[in-house]
Amino acid sequence: MGMQVGEKSGAMNAEINITPLADVMLVLLIIVMLIAPMLQQGVDLILPEAANTAEKPDQDSDTVLAVTADGRFYVDSVPTSEANLLVDVQSALDRKFERVVLIKADQDAPYGNVMTVLDRLQRAGIEDIGLITERKVGSGGVGAGGGL
Secondary structure, eight states: OOOOOSSOTTSOOOOOOOHHHHHHHHHHHHHHHHHHHHHOOOOOOOOOEESSOOOOOOOTTSEEEEEOTTSOEEETTEEEOSTTHHHHHHHHHHTSSOOOEEEEEOTTSOHHHHHHHHHHHHHTTOOOEEEOOEEOTTSSOOSOOOOO
């Protein structure tokens, strides 16, 4: 409630009380912050290990192309066919600020599938391509790392 200083003491106060609005917005913000990490889903893959990886945090601005062991393709966790692969990658890149494609291939994925993806991306004019790997245990740290 607002307090009026000066003038008439019995006059109505015309100021808007935004305290309830601020309370509701803060509660909604907390709910979104708690729920958002739980909604992130990816493709279950066993990534190959590499000793020379660098930490790179997962960002929504990255376009991730996943190749599974059984030859399926996913663009940002959305399944796609081999025929529509470039169209889906281009539309994902158009929605994002960074035009970088990160390839996340299962260690049991056929080598030919990964090379086909790399070849198609380069023919489409996509030059910034990275590979995501797991950090090797005993090589400076334990856990998952995103290598480029």
